[in-house]
Amino acid sequence: MIRTAIIGYGNLGKGAEAAVAAAPDMELTAVFTRRNPEALQVQTPCVPVYAYAELAKKAKDIDVVILCGGSATDLPEMTPEVAKLCTVVDSFDTHAHIPQHFTAVDAAAKAGGNIAVISTGWDPGLFSIARLYANIALPSGTDYTFWGRGVSQGHSDAIRRIPGVKDARQYTVPVKEAVDRVRNGENPVLTTRDKHTRECWVVAEEGADLEAIRQAIVTMPNYFDEYDTTVNFISEEELLRDHAGLPHGGSVIRSGVTGWDGEYQDTVEFSLKLDSNPFFTGSVMTACARAAYRLKEKGETGCRTLFDIPPALLSDRSPEDLMAHLL
Amino acid sequence: MIRTAIIGYGNLGKGAEAAVAAAPDMELTAVFTRRNPEALQVQTPCVPVYAYAELAKKAKDIDVVILCGGSATDLPEMTPEVAKLCTVVDSFDTHAHIPQHFTAVDAAAKAGGNIAVISTGWDPGLFSIARLYANIALPSGTDYTFWGRGVSQGHSDAIRRIPGVKDARQYTVPVKEAVDRVRNGENPVLTTRDKHTRECWVVAEEGADLEAIRQAIVTMPNYFDEYDTTVNFISEEELLRDHAGLPHGGSVIRSGVTGWDGEYQDTVEFSLKLDSNPFFTGSVMTACARAAYRLKEKGETGCRTLFDIPPALLSDRSPEDLMAHLL
Numbered sequence: 001m002i003r004t005a006i007i008g009y010g011n012l013g014k015g016a017e018a019a020v021a022a023a024p025d026m027e028l029t030a031v032f033t034r035r036n037p038e039a040l041q042v043q044t045p046c047v048p049v050y051a052y053a054e055l056a057k058k059a060k061d062i063d064v065v066i067l068c069g070g071s072a073t074d075l076p077e078m079t080p081e082v083a084k085l086c087t088v089v090d091s092f093d094t095h096a097h098i099p100q101h102f103t104a105v106d107a108a109a110k111a112g113g114n115i116a117v118i119s120t121g122w123d124p125g126l127f128s129i130a131r132l133y134a135n136i137a138l139p140s141g142t143d144y145t146f147w148g149r150g151v152s153q154g155h156s157d158a159i160r161r162i163p164g165v166k167d168a169r170q171y172t173v174p175v176k177e178a179v180d181r182v183r184n185g186e187n188p189v190l191t192t193r194d195k196h197t198r199e200c201w202v203v204a205e206e207g208a209d210l211e212a213i214r215q216a217i218v219t220m221p222n223y224f225d226e227y228d229t230t231v232n233f234i235s236e237e238e239l240l241r242d243h244a245g246l247p248h249g250g251s252v253i254r255s256g257v258t259g260w261d262g263e264y265q266d267t268v269e270f271s272l273k274l275d276s277n278p279f280f281t282g283s284v285m286t287a288c289a290r291a292a293y294r295l296k297e298k299g300e301t302g303c304r305t306l307f308d309i310p311p312a313l314l315s316d317r318s319p320e321d322l323m324a325h326l327l
Numbered sequence: 328m329i330r331t332a333i334i335g336y337g338n339l340g341k342g343a344e345a346a347v348a349a350a351p352d353m354e355l356t357a358v359f360t361r362r363n364p365e366a367l368q369v370q371t372p373c374v375p376v377y378a379y380a381e382l383a384k385k386a387k388d389i390d391v392v393i394l395c396g397g398s399a400t401d402l403p404e405m406t407p408e409v410a411k412l413c414t415v416v417d418s419f420d421t422h423a424h425i426p427q428h429f430t431a432v433d434a435a436a437k438a439g440g441n442i443a444v445i446s447t448g449w450d451p452g453l454f455s456i457a458r459l460y461a462n463i464a465l466p467s468g469t470d471y472t473f474w475g476r477g478v479s480q481g482h483s484d485a486i487r488r489i490p491g492v493k494d495a496r497q498y499t500v501p502v503k504e505a506v507d508r509v510r511n512g513e514n515p516v517l518t519t520r521d522k523h524t525r526e527c528w529v530v531a532e533e534g535a536d537l538e539a540i541r542q543a544i545v546t547m548p549n550y551f552d553e554y555d556t557t558v559n560f561i562s563e564e565e566l567l568r569d570h571a572g573l574p575h576g577g578s579v580i581r582s583g584v585t586g587w588d589g590e591y592q593d594t595v596e597f598s599l600k601l602d603s604n605p606f607f608t609g610s611v612m613t614a615c616a617r618a619a620y621r622l623k624e625k626g627e628t629g630c631r632t633l634f635d636i637p638p639a640l641l642s643d644r645s646p647e648d649l650m651a652h653l654l
Contacts, residue, residue, distance in 0.1 A: 018587050022466060043587065099650055119654060126460055128654040129638060130597070133453055135653060136614040136641040137607065139349060143653075185600075258610050260345050260370065264602035270457070271598075273512075275591035280464065283585050287463035307649055311456060312634040314463040322634055323426055326458040326470075327451045 001025060002293045003061060004286075007032040007052060007082065008068035009040055011246065012091065015282025016066045017043055023286055025316045030058060059085040064289045064296075067091075068282070076101060080108035083116040083303075087296045089288045091121040091281055098124065098305075106303035115296040116303045120288040121281040122272060123147070127252045129306050130270030134254035138266055141256020144182045146174035146195060150248025150277060158223045159200060162216045164208030167236060169243040171199040174250065182253045185265045191226075198229040201243050203236045248277035287314040328352060329620045330388060331613075334359040334379060334409065335395035336367055338573065339418065342609025343393045344370055350613055352643045357385060386412040391616045391623075394418075395609070403428060407435035410443040410630075414623045416615045418448040418608055425451065425632075433630035442623040443630045447615040448608040449599060450474070454579045456633050457597030461581035465593055468583020471509045473501035473522060477575025477604060485550045486527055489543045491535030494563060496570040498526040501577065509580045512592045518553075525556040528570050530563045575604035614641040 004026050006013050013031070020028045021044055028044045037049040050058060055065075065088040069075050075092045082088045083105050092101050098119055109116040119125065123145070131143055152172045159168035178195050181188045188194075200217055204210055214231045218224055234242075251271035258264045274280045288306070291313040295304065312322055331353050333340050340358070347355045348371055355371045364376040377385060382392075392409055394417040396402050402419045409415045410432050419428050425446055436443040446452065450472070458470055479499045486495035505522050508515045515521075527544055531537055541558045545551055561569075578598035585591045601607045615633070618640040622631065639649055 015585070018585065021587070095654070098654055099647070102650060122464075124654045126464060126595075129460060131653040132638050132642065132649065133456060135644075136638075137449075137453060137611045139610070139643075183600075258342070258345065258603060258606035260348070264606050266602060266607055267600040268453075269596075269598045269600075271596045273510075273594040273596075275593060276585060279585035279591050280593055283466070284464050305650065305654055307639040307646070307654065308637050310635050310637050311459050311463075315459065316466075317462075319634070320426065322459065323429060323632065326462060327422070327425055327446060327455040327632055327634065 001027045002290060003027060003029045003063040004289060005030045005032060005058075005062045005065045005086075006068060007055070007065055007078070008074070009033050009035075009042065009049075010068065011278035012282055013068035014043070015276065015279035016068055016285055017282070018279060019283040019286035020044075020066070023290070023316060026286065026290065029062060055082065056085055062086050064088065064293045066282075066285050066289050068285075076104070079116060079118060080104045083109040083114055084112035085114075086112075087114045087116070087292050089117040089120050089285050089292050091125070091285055092119045093121065093124055095124065102303050102305070110302050113301050115292045115300055117288045117292045117305065117309070118303060119305055120285050122284060123250070125281075125284055125306060126272070127250070127270065130252040130268075131254070132307060134252070134256075134268040134270075137268060138254055138256030138258065140258075140262060141254050141266075142187055144190070144253045144255070145250065146179055146253070147250040148172035148174050148196065148248065150250070150274070151243075151246050153246075155198065155223055158220060159202060159217055162213055164205050164213050165202055166205050167203040167239055169201045169239060171201075173197045173199055179251065179253075182255060183267060183269065185255050185267055187255055193227055196227060198224055198227045200229060200231045201239060202231060202233050203239050204233055245275065246277045247275055249273040290314060290316065328354045329617060330354060330356045330390040331616060332357045332359060332385075332389045332392045332413075333395055334382070334392055334405070335401070336360050336362075336369065336376075337395065338605035339609055340395035341370070342603065342606035343395055343612055344609070345606060346610040346613035347371075347393070350617070350643060353613065353617065356389060382409065383412055389413050391415065391620045393609075393612050393616050395612075403431070406443060406445060407431045410436040410441050411439040412441075413439075414441045414443070414619050416444040416447050416612050416619050418452070418612055419446045420448065420451055422451065429630050429632070437629050440628050442619045442627055444615045444619045444632065444636070445630060446632055447612050449611060450577070452608075452611055452633060453599070454577070454597065457579040457595075458581070459634060461579070461583075461595040461597075464595060465581055465583030465585065467585075467589060468581050468593075469514055471517070471580045471582070472577065473506055473580070474577040475499035475501050475523065475575065477577070477601070478570075478573050480573075482525065482550055485547060486529060486544055489540055491532050491540050492529055493532050494530040494566055496528045496566060498528075500524045500526055506578065506580075509582060510594060510596065512582050512594055514582055520554055523554060525551055525554045527556060527558045528566060529558060529560050530566050531560055572602065573604045574602055576600040617641060617643065
């Protein structure tokens, strides 16, 4: 059994916990938190909860850590810190900063004699893998990524920071006409506005200026100003009743050509439709934790991404089983 | 430059040739044929054509062979034969016989000190990869594979063998209602007949008994008897005008659940829409040839499938480039 620990017990940590419980070759041995460990009740029976500061002391009894922190501030610091102590996987998803994160984590993992697999999950993660295979099959072509319909936590948080907002949920919605044009092989040039719309469900505080909130949302730089955004005000009851879930998904589409003069038009598409983003992400991370453990067992050290990992290493099934049933 | 040879110059060999020509790190150094080499005109300038029997003599000047024979009779014999001499990739696609093919090729490749990558292309190949990633992400779920709309060469050939048939083209067509039910997460139990229909376009010889041909097709065991099959008789001109291409495609869909009680329903789908099956397959084989060469350069030997190959090895782009642009 692969002795697995989880750091961070938010939605993602809970998703990873369920996935580890379902894995026949893994067991959850500890949860680490930066909150008060005694206030935290985990689902798996008999699993101790420790303060994050205890990790160094417990590291020798852990084969791999699933690090369930956020990309904005937690992971840039924590993944290198953990990689010095244990083999670790994270879901660092700030695409532009992945190369520098890789460099920092690689140095730490090598120093600690561990493996670290970064940027796992679905984007980056399975979507990256889909982009890579589509690119090797169709070197001449164009990549498109559409996200949604799904809840963006970052955008929901940004709305919550606006004065007068009590709670909010933001859905990223792909524009159907744009997706259809890409699927039809039209190779359209699409602006940010052409590809996605943003749909906001907002609970305002009593007496708040709704029009001011609406303006603050739709003009917010980076988050909303380049999109067509709709803002709907609802009651707290409605938000809890209709928008409690964290669904997500999307499509990676590559449209390209083969043949001597590009005479053949091909389309490769990978898509996800997820009821729960954190539970799916936790499941992918758990498979990556298995692969990380196996790479470490082979004596390898340093940072990896899914691009570096033979797919069979991610599965608990034997090579013979995979060849007979999935190949 | 990776010195690449192609064995077999049918549709697939021509597809591989175009893909090698487009690869910045590969060059075509020879084409081998079991037909008369002098009767064969290849597209790439200045590339010699040799008899297949010459391979042993030329092997030292070849880094990797793309073996473009058929799965029924060519590859079971040829892939082990070639693997003793050169690093090689094939597209062996008789799913039930892959394990025994693997064993035979593995022994030959090890004896020759070479790498062999078998069962590349899209099914087996990219579809297998999609099944594997979908399975690691959703260990609890059901796999569905739909093929088409596309030309099945095997079924077209089977029709051509019926007395009175001059030429024929058979399309495999997925049943839209079945695909929709799977995409909706209904997890239906589907029979062979539920999943695909077969559409035949037949040129009969003059005076042939059309009803006898139709009966021979729709009752043919394994090929047609378990399907709803439509038979259309057309002229040779119409066949050449409307059915000259070899389009294909399809979808791999996994429908599964996450969460403690399977409370979250997810769908993962990978799909292809191809104008030319052999040119796309040739392109995937070419990327696999690159990976095979690299594994051999690392000193590895034996048989591999796409399940064993780190995805980055398939690409001509640097790890830094892939991380910055595709991850």
